Amino acid sequence: xxxxxxxxxxxxxxxxxxxxxxxxxxxxxxxxxxxxxxxxxxxxxxxxxxxxxxxxxxxxxxxxxxxxxxxxxxxxxxxxxxxxxxxxxxxxxxxxxxxxxxxxxxxxxxxxxxxxxxxxxxxxxxxxxxxxxxxxxxxxxxxxxxxxxxxxxxxxxxxxxxxxxxxxxxxxxxxxxxxxxxxxxxxxxxxxxxxxxxxxxxxxxxxxxxxxxxxxxxxxxxxxxxxxxxxxxxxxxxxxxxxxxxxxxxxxxxxxxxxxxxxxxxxxxxxxxxxxxxxxxxxxxxxxxxxxxxxxxxxxxxxxxxxxxxxxxxxxxxxxxxxxxxxxxxxxxxxxxxxxxxxxxxxxxxxxxxxxxxxxxxxxxxxxxxxxxxxxxxxxxxxxxxxxxxxxxxxxxxxxxxxxxxxxxxxxxxxxxxxxxxxxxxxxxxxxxxxxxxxxxxxxxxxxxxxxxxxxxxxxxxxxxxxxxxxxxxxxxxxxxxxxxxxxxxxxxxxxxx
Amino acid sequence: xxxxxxxxxxxxxxxxxxxxxxxxxxxxxxxxxxxxxxxxxxxxxxxxxxxxxxxxxxxxxxxxxxxxxxxxxxxxxxxxxxxxxxxxxxxxxxxxxxxxxxxxxxxxxxxxxxxxxxxxxxxxxxxxxxxxxxxxxxxxxxxxxxxxx
Numbered sequence: 082x083x084x085x086x087x088x089x090x091x092x093x094x095x096x097x098x099x100x101x102x103x104x105x106x107x108x109x110x111x112x113x114x115x116x117x118x119x120x121x122x123x124x125x126x127x128x129x130x131x132x133x134x135x136x137x138x139x140x141x142x143x144x145x146x147x148x149x150x151x152x153x154x155x156x157x158x159x160x161x162x163x164x165x166x167x168x169x170x171x172x173x174x175x176x177x178x179x180x181x182x183x184x185x186x187x188x189x190x191x192x193x194x195x196x197x198x199x200x201x202x203x204x205x206x207x208x209x210x211x212x213x214x215x216x217x218x219x220x221x222x223x224x225x226x227x228x229x230x231x232x233x234x235x236x237x238x239x240x241x242x243x244x245x246x247x248x249x250x251x252x253x254x255x256x257x258x259x260x261x262x263x264x265x266x267x268x269x270x271x272x273x274x275x276x277x278x279x280x281x282x283x284x285x286x287x288x289x290x291x292x293x294x295x296x297x298x299x300x301x302x303x304x305x306x307x308x309x310x311x312x313x314x315x316x317x318x319x320x321x322x323x324x325x326x327x328x329x330x331x332x333x334x335x336x337x338x339x340x341x342x343x344x345x346x347x348x349x350x351x352x353x354x355x356x357x358x359x360x361x362x363x364x365x366x367x368x369x370x371x372x373x374x375x376x377x378x379x380x381x382x383x384x385x386x387x388x389x390x391x392x393x394x395x396x397x398x399x400x401x402x403x404x405x406x407x408x409x410x411x412x413x414x415x416x417x418x419x420x421x422x423x424x425x426x427x428x429x430x431x432x433x434x435x436x437x438x439x440x441x442x443x444x445x446x447x448x449x450x451x452x453x454x455x456x457x458x459x460x461x462x463x464x465x466x467x468x469x470x471x472x473x474x475x476x477x478x479x480x481x482x483x484x485x486x487x488x489x490x491x492x493x494x495x496x497x498x499x500x501x502x503x504x505x506x507x508x509x510x511x512x513x514x515x516x517x518x519x520x521x522x523x524x525x526x527x528x529x530x531x532x533x534x535x536x537x538x539x540x541x542x543x544x545x546x547x548x549x550x551x552x553x554x555x556x557x558x559x560x561x562x563x564x565x566x567x568x569x570x571x572x573x574x575x576x577x578x579x
Numbered sequence: 580x581x582x583x584x585x586x587x588x589x590x591x592x593x594x595x596x597x598x599x600x601x602x603x604x605x606x607x608x609x610x611x612x613x614x615x616x617x618x619x620x621x622x623x624x625x626x627x628x629x630x631x632x633x634x635x636x637x638x639x640x641x642x643x644x645x646x647x648x649x650x651x652x653x654x655x656x657x658x659x660x661x662x663x664x665x666x667x668x669x670x671x672x673x674x675x676x677x678x679x680x681x682x683x684x685x686x687x688x689x690x691x692x693x694x695x696x697x698x699x700x701x702x703x704x705x706x707x708x709x710x711x712x713x714x715x716x717x718x719x720x721x722x723x724x725x726x727x728x
Contacts, residue, residue: 246589248641252596252634259603259627271610271620274603297661304657304692470695471703474688477661478681478707481668486721494669498662505658509651510592528623540616 084210091210091437094139095445103140104442107147108449114148115155126412138420139435143442145413150392150443153352154198154450157385161190162464163476165296169287169353169522170388172515173360175295177373177380184376187462188320193378194385195451195458196322197334201386202447204338205345205393209440225534226544230554232527235354237558238361239516240565247565249512257517260285261524268532280492289493290521292480293500294507294514300473301505307469320459322378330382333363337386345391346398352391357519359387365564393443400428400436586647589638597635603628660691676726677716681708 094100126145133141156171161178174194181190223231240250263274264284275281322330337359344355363383364373373380399410422428428436464472484497504514538544546552584590603624610621664687672680685704689695695703715721 248634248637249592252592252631252638255627255630255634256596256599259599259624259631262624262627266620269611269620273610273620273624274606297665301657301661301691304661305654470689470692471699473692474664474685474695474703475707477664477688478668478684478711481665481672481680481684482711482715482721482723485669485672485723486715489722491669491673494672495666498665498669501665502658502662506595509653510588510595512592531623532618535615535618538616540614542615 087433087437088210088441090434091439091441094434094438095143095441099137100140100143100438100442101445103136103144104147104446105449107144108151108446108453111148111151111153112155112158112450112453115152116158126409126416133416134419138417138422138432139438141416141420142413142435142439143446145416146396146439146443147446147449149409149413150202150389150446151450153388153392154195154454157194157198157388158191158454158461161187161194161381162461163296163472164299165476165480166291166518169291169518170356170384170392172291172295172353172518173356173384173388174381176360176515177375177377180374180376181378181381182462186376188458189322189326189378190381191458191461192320192322192455193326193330193381195454197330197337197382197386198389199447199451200334201338201341201388201390202393202444205342205390206440206444206447208342208390209394209397209443210437222550224548225530225537226548226551227554228530229527229534230545230551230558232354232523232530234554234558234561235358236516236520236523236527237561237565239357239519240562245511245513249510250516253507253512253514253517254520257520257522258524258527260290260517261521262528267525267529278492280488280490280496283488284525285496285521286484286487286493287518287522288487289484289497290500291518292484293497294504294518296476296480297497297501298504298508298514300476301501302508303469304473320462326378330378333379333383334386336362336366337383337388338390341387341390342394344387345394352388352395353519353522355387355391356384357515359383361561389447396439396443400439584642586642586645587650588642588647589645590642591650593635593638593640593642595635596638597632600628600631600633600635603631657691660688664688664691672723674727676724677711678708678726681711 095104126148129145129148133145136144153170156166157174157178159165160171160174161182164175164179166172166175178190178194181187236254239254240247259274261284263281265272265275265282272282337355340359340362341352341355344358345352360373360380360383363377363379364370367373367377367379395410399414417423422432422435467475480497481494484493485491487493507514507517534544535542544551545555607621607624607628610624611619612621612625613619664684667683667687668680671683682704685695685700685707689700712725716723716725
């Protein structure tokens with residue numbers, strides 16, 4: 082296939098003044114939405130869907146895509162500054178990004194996040210252009226059994242995130258999986274853990290849970306540790322990353338990009354899973370894993386690159402197979418069908434300008450995002466200079482409105498308060514909330530695919546090891562588990578001896 | 580110093596997890612589990628709940644065998660202050676509107692910390708009200724009333 086010709090067509094389509102304008106508009110809107118807690122990209126795209134009817138299909142798609150990755154970028158900003166993950170993929174950025182901000186290196190963290198994302202975007206764009214169509218075929222090889230094994234691998238690698246006890250981290254995953262089941266079971270219509278409350282029929286909102294466990298628990302913890310005064314963040318040392326930061330984060334960004342591009346192709350949780358996996362990978366290859374969780378710049382660069390690469394490569398299954406990997410992608414397919422275009426393998430041949438125009442616009446969108454955001458970094462870090470006595474009630478108000486906007490109901494706000502207390506208790510008990518959130522996100526998908534895999538195999542559980550791809554993934558999961566358990570097992574034995 | 584339970588944090592975590600698992604088992608007692616080939620609504624929750632109970636028991640066991648840090652103190656002021664502020668927001672928003680809901684969050688919330696003097700508090704309330712009114716009500720168009728009338 083003529084990649085160069087296709088890319089040229091793409092760039093010609095994406096750089097028409099009209100398309101550029103809507104790309105810019107989408108990125109701008111997306112960043113704003115991402116920075117406001119609660120209001121996710123799904124809601125915004127849903128709101129804007131009717132407007133896109135008046136646009137050209139390419140333009141509509143370019144703008145929606147801009148909102149999508151713009152909001153992901155904005156989500157990282159709040160994760161770094163105030164430790165509130167805007168959406169599931171930026172949970173990982175909270176860990177080391179916010180720690181960097183506390184050490185007065187918020188500017189460096191934001192810049193590394195932006196530049197790693199741009200780097201990932203450049204590579205992923207080329208990768209999509211070169212490998213898109215054949216890669217999409219790999220995704221077709223994935224049956225339910227493979228998905229289950231992949232998710233097991235992802236969940237196991239989330240354990241690496243925790244610095245404390247392995248057993249507690251695994252238990253947090255189970256708590257998350259259980260929380261993910263709340264609501265009406267899609268297969269039988271049975272109400273599970275709803276206590277008859279109609280507000281819980283559709284399950285617990287991710288935003289509600291994340292803002293409670295991270296945002297509120299963080300505020301309570303901060304106030305507690307500083308006797309109500311609030312943590313004084315170290316004075317801003319410098320706005321830009323040091324040479325050392327760049328040297329350490331460049332290889333991390335490369336690894337994250339590769340991982341993200343590969344995992345993003347698989348429908349379902351691609352970008353979240355890849356961010357978690359990238360963090361685990363960085364911690365494993367690092368010569369000094371103890372730094373992670375205490376402001377390691379690799380812990381920002383790797384996951385941010387992976388997240389961005391995955392959110393681009395997840396367009397591959399959508400455009401080529403018509404499989405929406407997430408709710409947002411499903412909405413984008415909706416936008417296409419409004420214009421009478423059915424996504425599927427024929428899109429690339431019938432509407433080449435649509436596919437390649439979007440690929441090119443992703444790269445342009447990334448560039449726009451960096452150009453938009455680098456000058457804003459100076460403004461963002463100034464938020465950290467606001468005295469905590471003013472800052473934390475403001476964060477509380479934003480969290481409350483964010484939780485309310487999930488379903489336009491006060492119930493979500495009360496639920497968030499409950500999760501805030503729960504998060505504080507977990508913190509006190511040395512349990513980390515990040516594995517819990519990954520379990521929560523993957524829970525429904527894991528159950529669904531497990532159920533399907535067993536149905537197809539007539540209840541024969543060996544299917545997970547007899548199918549080669551699935552067996553390989555499970556072996557990888559086992560290897561990761563052994564890597565984690567071995568040192569901590571040794572430590573526990575030493576403790577016993579003492 | 581010899582204590583009966585040498586790792587009280589592990590013990591508390593174990594009790595919490597085993598308790599959660601037991602509660603989940605109890606709530607889902609009537610759900611049909613089906614078989615492995617045809618899983619019903621009860622299968623997966625029961626699997627997870629059983630894992631939680633086992634893990635919780637393992638932690639309880641471990642708490643007797645290993646040494647750990649003493650139980651941390653709980654500081655009630657920030658916990659209660661933050662929680663009360665959020666719940667107050669939930670209760671006031673739909674009845675009294677955004678302006679008053681923000682006031683309750685700021686007033687109750689600031690008691691969680693060192694507290695604010697009346698004038699800075701008033702200022703914070705004004706800034707937040709204008710900001711949230713413009714962004715969320717006017718800009719995003721959330722169905723929120725500003726005032727009770």
